[in-house]
Every structure is written in C-alpha cells, then in structure tokens.
Amino acid sequence: MAAPNAGDKDLKAFRDFLTQYNTVTEQCFGACVNDLTARLKEEKCSINCLDKYLKMTQRVSLRFQVSFSLLVAVKNSIPIFLRLLRFVILPL
Numbered sequence: 001m002a003a004p005n006a007g008d009k010d011l012k013a014f015r016d017f018l019t020q021y022n023t024v025t026e027q028c029f030g031a032c033v034n035d036l037t038a039r040l041k042e043e044k045c046s047i048n049c050l051d052k053y054l055k056m057t058q059r060v061s062l063r064f065q066v067s068f069s070l071l072v073a074v075k076n077s078i079p080i081f082l083r084l085l086r087f088v089i090l091p092l
Helices: 006-032 039-089
Strands: none
Touching: 006 039
C-alpha cells in the first residue's frame, strides 16, 4: 500500500479540526443557548465556554509535551544509569 502523501495528511488534519470545531460548537451551544432570547447572556456564556475549552486543550497539550520529554529523558539516561550502577555494584 502506498504511503499517504502530504495532501492526504493535510486533508485529514483539516477534517479532524472540523470535527473538533463542530463538537465544541455543539457542546457550548447546548450548554449556553436556551431560547434565543437572552442574546447577551448566551453570547457571554458561549465565549466563556470556548475560552475554557481552549485553556483545557492548551493545558492537556502542555502536559503531554512534558510527559513525553520526561519519557525521552528517562529512556536516554537508562544506559548511562546502568553503566554507573555497574561501577558502583562491581567493586563490592
């Protein structure tokens, strides 16, 4: 099977973005809009909902970056640790 080209990856990324956008829109609309009469209140609620979602997404992304960095650091330091451990254990 042929490897996907850059255009396919871009299209998939755009589809994923649209799916996520639609999901957030539906959630915030459902939580904030009741009868379409309290426009200012509903608009403020929708903005707060989106703001909370963006902050949550940013936090989760940052946590993944930190976790991945720690995982790579630990993975790269294990051989060094084992070599140091060998020098500590063997002389006994």
